Amino acid sequence: MPHVLCLGEILIDQIATETGSFEQVKSWNAYPGGAPANVACGLTKLGTSSGFIGCVGQDAVGNHLVQLLQSTGVDTSGVQVHATAPTRQVYVTRSDSGERTFAKFSSNESDRAETAFADMFLDADRLPEDLFIEADFLVLGTLCLASPIAAKAVERALQLAEKYYLGVVVDINWRPMFWPDPSQALSQILSLLAHVDYLKVSVEEAEWLFQTSNPVAISALHDHLEGVIVTNGEMGCQFYLGEREGSHPAFPVATQDTTGAGDSFLAGFVHQLCHHPLSHLDDPALVREIITYASAVGAITTTGLGAIAPQPTDAEVRDFLLQRS
Template sequence: MAEVFCVGELLIDFVAENQGSNLSEAVEFTKKAGGAPANVACAIAKLGGKSSFIGCVGNDPFGHFLLNVLKDENVDVSLAQRSKTFTTLAFVSLAEDGERDFVFSRGADRELKYDPSIKKKFDHNILHLGAATAMLGGPLEEAYNHYLFDALTKDSFISFDPNYRADLWKDNQVAFVKKCMPFVQKSHLCKFSLEEAQLISEKKDMHEACDALHDMGANIVTITLGGDGTLLSTTQQKQTVPSIAVTPVDTTGAGDAFIGCLLYQISELANFESVFSDFDLLLKMVRTANKAGAITTTKYGAIAALPHKSQLID
């Protein structure tokens, strides 16, 4: 089984309780572990896979809490770093349909320093790059770019999720798209929301968006569509894979559960090349990953809601 290395942010989600989608009216918050790459690492470990988290937290109680949560989920945190800067925080509100609104208070995640000794660990393994905060400058962005090219030299399977957050980019979407380009070009698998696919491809139609993303270099493209399932696209074929019917209460982490489950299944393959040649195999994997994402929306909190392998068996 291949190991999956997840690079990016690990942070505290303060989730507003007992209110709608307006953070200004929130009074009570519950502390949860969050950060898309960390969620992906936990999703893989919960399914029985091998995952390692590469990121930075503060040397403070919140940072200690976060690393302990990952350890409890059997994620390897030996490559995580600690900083004197305070742990990154996100304040999250949930609407009645489970959709989220974010406000970030950024801190230690940006302080991740590139470690050249990690390169050898990528050899014939999987690198997952979650980009929510990774392209906002600082040592993290430099490390993020280094790890992409390290993985390319080690025959790694590379996965990219742009994790676009409007609050972080404000009116600077052009810069976001430009910074995503090398990762779309070099990654074997790209996971997008519909908004992200349209933004990066500059195409409204999702089939045209897939074609444009393939033209940029992406081998396999998935566009998650919530309750409508996932559009799976390769350079040769496209198909929308339905999801399962659930009553969502919190969509936090659903996309991370999806890509984590997909990467877990890829990590079990004897040869990564089979995902490029066997569309039926990919369809089966995406169907299972859809189920993982859907189950995650039925509970509050991303990591706590991630499914175990037994929940995905028909």
């Protein structure tokens, strides 16, 4: 049984082959994506068993994504298939520095969030309870909250996580274009945080949600949190974990694409949580080791294209760190 369950969206990232705006791009390359799916694959590659819970369309794209999960070693018994709604595709533009922007959901249709995609129909009643019995962690984003149907699945997953004592890890992953009414997002996301043990948030997301990007201050606002990590791209991250405060610079690498870097960081972080007693998080050296490892996983992923293919193994991460020690 998987140690970590990742619930949410799986989709195709259509990544621009050249830099520039959506109108300037002439061709696109398709890469598997979706933050929870990226985390699940990253965990499995690092050596921590994972399961993905989500919904795909009954189409070639959905079949391909499920086969990819299976070939990577991710448990797919929690994957649902919707008969009519298509699997989502997102068009991603890139800047000269490798930073990406989510531009549209289709190359020839509107990018309206209310377009019905399969990930919006994740059914709470079909969540496999048996997966939660042996798992240690549940990893969530917030995009499912944009759909009333999928939001009920999140609520059910949180109930099962509480019932079977899973730690809950959330990456905010704020994407306004996924929300029919982005103004409703703030209250829903803040309500979700009441159930969270470990929070990962970008600087911009932190300022939007909490009016501060200081992880200690965020933890004080939500004192049930056991850890807060605030990421800032090439500037690295700040953290408050096990009551240990600190920062870590980003590793300098030859970046090609930052898509999925944060998801790989999170996979590295959760992988480390699975392999260290949580009672030892009062050890500053261990906390530093966990954050350094996660930073390395994120950095390595940016050296290739797409969110999943460049993800490293544990051996590759340790070799990367050894070379920079």
